[in-house]
Amino acid sequence: GQQLNQSPQSMFIQEGEDVSMNCTSSSIFNTWLWYKQEPGEGPVLLIALYKAGELTSNGRLTAQFGITRKDSFLNISASIPSDVGIYFCAGQLLAGGTSYGKLTFGQGTILTVHP
Amino acid sequence: KAGVTQTPRYLIKTRGQQVTLSCSPISGHRSVSWYQQTPGQGLQFLFEYFSETQRNKGNFPGRFSGRQFSNSRSEMNVSTLELGDSALYLCASSLEGQGGEQYFGPGTRLTVT
Numbered sequence: 001g002q003q004l005n006q007s008p009q010s011m012f013i014q015e016g017e018d019v020s021m022n023c024t025s026s027s028i029f030n031t032w033l034w035y036k037q038e039p040g041e042g043p044v045l046l047i048a049l050y051k052a053g054e055l056t057s058n059g060r061l062t063a064q065f066g067i068t069r070k071d072s073f074l075n076i077s078a079s080i081p082s083d084v085g086i087y088f089c090a091g092q093l094l095a096g097g098t099s100y101g102k103l104t105f106g107q108g109t110i111l112t113v114h115p
Numbered sequence: 116k117a118g119v120t121q122t123p124r125y126l127i128k129t130r131g132q133q134v135t136l137s138c139s140p141i142s143g144h145r146s147v148s149w150y151q152q153t154p155g156q157g158l159q160f161l162f163e164y165f166s167e168t169q170r171n172k173g174n175f176p177g178r179f180s181g182r183q184f185s186n187s188r189s190e191m192n193v194s195t196l197e198l199g200d201s202a203l204y205l206c207a208s209s210l211e212g213q214g215g216e217q218y219f220g221p222g223t224r225l226t227v228t
Contacts (some may be wrong), residue, residue: 031214042119042205042219043158050214087157094214100170101148101163101212108157 006106007087014114019076021087022111028069029091033103034061038085046087048073079113086110117142119208119220127226134195136223138206140187146212147189152203152222164189165212176193193225195217201227 006023013019022047031050035043047058049065049072056063062075072089090103120139128134140147149161160173164183181191186207193200203224207217 025178033216035219040224042121042222045218048216086225088134090158092214098171099167099213100181101128101146101209102160102171102173103148103150103158103207103217104160105158 004089004091004106007105008056008109010110010112012112012114013079013081017079019079019083019111020073021069021089022073023089023091023106024071024105025091027071027093029104030069030094031092032063032065032072033090033092034063034072034074035088035090036085037088037108038109043088073077076111079111081113081115084113119206119218119222121204121206121223122223123223125224125226127197127228129228130196130203132195132196133192134225135167135192136204136225137192138189138191138208138220140152140189140206140208141218142189144208144210144218145187147183147187148207148209148212149189149191150205150207151175153201158164158205169214170212190226196227198227201225 034046037043047063054065060077064073086108089106122137146165146210148163163171167183178194183189205222208220209215209217
């Protein structure tokens, strides 16, 4: 089955630094989504990507849909303490029955920001 | 627009019991997906419902089931609970369940003792 490898597993950075994380897949996806999850809460959608090569920004966040459709990247610029949380990538393949409503998730990147 | 709501937020059950969790999607969303989140396995897809029909199912035993009502609200049921069923159960809603954005609720934290 499809697997997503997300790296790094964790990051400890200083406030103001930029952050990069990525996901790679063994198969292609039609949609890539990036989420942030904080303790005790559900994942919150940050960015959605729909086309290979697409680059999308949401404030200080920028994400890209890889050309091969097997990878995606998320960058956070000028990090602040409230960026702390777990970031997940998720992909969906549009292939009829076995893909309806199914997101495949990476293992997550735990981000810690020191003031 | 109100977000996805899940009830209850926390639940403690005993091994062998059964449990029902509820999810109300964003108004206008017809697809509801359920996921199990554990520290060891991460986020795993359980099943998806659209227009009261289960269209897709993940690799979970038959003890895990669900349904969807005509107003798109969904419930999932776990029978004969096992210790390993302790997890955060998340539901997510989307317009059509095919390639669009999924929005998650806060989850139900289930603890099986």
